Amino acid sequence: MxxxxxxxxxxxxxxxxxxxxxxxxxxxxxxxxxxxxxxxxxxxxxxxxxxxxxxxxxxxxEIAMSEHFEEKARSLEKQVYHPLLRSLRRLILERSGIRITYAIKDGQIHADQQGIPYKLEYSMVKREWYLLWYHLRHRSLMSTRVVKIHTVMGKPLHESQYEQGLSTINRIRDKRKQTARIEVVPAYNKELSRILYAFSCFEKEVEYDSETRTYCIQINILGDEGEYVLSKIRFLGKRVRVVESDYLKRRMLEASTKALARYGVTPSSLLDS
Known part of the structure; x- marks a missing residue:
């Protein structure tokens, strides 16, 4: 097996x-x-x-739900799929510009803003879809919750204008991007599929060292995704360890130190034992 x-x-x-x-x-x-x-x-x-x-x-x-599941009291279901997703995907594939009207946190409406749609991302933590797009007037990369978008329609762009905007988007994302290398402890190689599933929503590459029987997962992380990666690393526990990423190492050390402190344990006492 x-x-x-x-x-x-x-x-x-x-x-x-x-x-x-x-x-x-x-x-x-x-x-x-x-x-x-x-x-x-x-x-x-x-x-x-x-x-x-x-x-x-x-x-x-079909799966006979009634035979295998029993539904009890639950909170209000959050709709994972949004009707605008199909339209937004089509605009991205067609390399079209957009005119978008959306709301921000305080309820203020930003109407008829022009931009370039770049990517749709799903937040596993907030269970919401986000549209990443480039604001042509402000020259900034925006992340807007799809549920906050009131209207969106295509706006044809000249190919050179689209390419220039796309180049700027990639440059901004590259500045925010960091790379982490996470090693799978060989004793848990048999759980590789489970481990890879935990990082399934990230761009990643997998390397295998046949001499040491070690898998190494390289993950590309944007600045605001670090905490989610940390939650997955903590969930996997002793199955993995961070071999490259000063930020992730520091945050894991901080969390471990605080956890030990709750039980009156210090790093020096561990060394003494």
Missing amino acids: HLFEKIFNYQVISRLEDSGTFMVTSHERSWLKTMLQHPSACDAFSEGTRLKLQTILLEDE
């Missing part, structure tokens, strides 16, 4: 991704067929795409 998981997750999957092949299991097909019945599926997919998926999955069985 250990050997199979190593080969399957690292070598086979990476090669399939390079060839543009996507593997799905029967359970995933059943899950997708069930999710297509959810009301938000009408917003998530165009009518043609949704009908095509339903036709492809005609032979698959």
Whole structure:
């Protein structure tokens, strides 16, 4: 099982991704067929795409939710999918400019602002979608909650203007970006898929040293994502350790020192023992 998981997750999957092949299991097909019945599926997919998926999955069985799950009292459900997402994705793919009206924290409305949409990002912590876009007038990179966007429409841009804006966006993001290298303790190689899943929302590269049987994950982090990465590292516990990133090392040391202090333990007393 250990050997199979190593080969399957690292070598086979990476090669399939390079060839543009996507593997799905029967359970995933059943899950997708069930999710297509959810009301938000009408917003998530165009009518043609949704009908095509339903036709492809005609032979698959739906998951019998009532047999496996019992729903009890819960808080108000937060809608993960937003109707504007499909329109925003299309504008990004078409390399179009935008005219956007949105609200900020104090409720003030910024109307008819011109910009270039760059990327849609989902915050796993806040469970919300954000639009990253370049404000043409202020010449700054903006991060706007999609739920705060009132209206957005395409605005054709000259190719040179779009490329110049895109270059500025990349330059700003590069300044904010930091790289961290996280090593998987070899004893936990069999849990590699779980560890990689914890960092699935980040740009990353995986290296494997066959001599030491060690996996090393290199993650690209923007300035405001550091705390989320730290929460994942703490969640994984002794399975991983930070080998490169002064910021992450310092924050992990601070958290560990404070945790030990609650029990009257100091680093010097650990050395003495």
